[in-house]
Amino acid sequence: MSDDDRELRVSKIRNGTVIDHITGGQALNVLAILGINGSSGEEVSVGMNVPSDRMKRKDIVKVEGRELSQNEVDVLSLIAPAATINIVRDYEVVEKHRVETPSEVVGVLSCPNHNCITTAQEPVESRFEVLDEGVRCVYCDTIIRQNIAEHIEVE
Ligand code: CTP
Numbered sequence: 465m466s467d468d469d470r471e472l473r474v475s476k477i478r479n480g481t482v483i484d485h486i487t488g489g490q491a492l493n494v495l496a497i498l499g500i501n502g503s504s505g506e507e508v509s510v511g512m513n514v515p516s517d518r519m520k521r522k523d524i525v526k527v528e529g530r531e532l533s534q535n536e537v538d539v540l541s542l543i544a545p546a547a548t549i550n551i552v553r554d555y556e557v558v559e560k561h562r563v564e565t566p567s568e569v570v571g572v573l574s575c576p577n578h579n580c581i582t583t584a585q586e587p588v589e590s591r592f593e594v595l596d597e598g599v600r601c602v603y604c605d606t607i608i609r610q611n612i613a614e615h616i617e618v619e
Pocket residue numbers: 475476477478482484524526548550552554555556557560
């Protein structure tokens with residue numbers, strides 16, 4: 465068995481996206497960010513806490529037939545700042561980039577403060593400033609430190 469065979473945990477995909485180098489333990493949150501719970505029949509492979517050279521343990525998510533939006537990548541960066549996004553076409557990695565943590569995420573997270581102008585029936589898009597340890601609503605200063613994925617706006 466070659467080294468490659470030994471290392472491969474989940475099979476290669478044909479067309480889609482491999483999100484690699486996810487912070488260990490965050491794969492299920494990555495799936496939440498992508499709105500994947502299996503009920504729509506999406507073809508997804510997940511590896512959790514697998515050994516990695518670059519990180520002690522990493523998670524990996526492979527989604528067949530799907531490329532990610534910039535908004536999705538922005539939120540991913542909040543829980544998996546070292547992640548790499550690999551676009552696969554016809555079994556080859558045709559694009560690879562590291563996620564970048566944006567200074568703000570707009571229209572992606574909903575503010576947990578029910579009195580916030582962004583949660584009233586006003587046409588105000590949510591806007592969060594990204595901090596080292598969480599995100600802050602620029603309208604009401606509410607800080608979300610944990611479980612950021614639970615605050616993703618449902619479309
Ligand atoms: N991959 C996959 N299906 C493919 C091609 C690649 O699932 N058809 C996966 C690989 O298993 C790997 C990731 O996509 O987890 C990136 O592939 P590649 O760039 O070939 O691997 P590395 O060079 O090891 O990536 P890196 O340098 O980013 O660690």
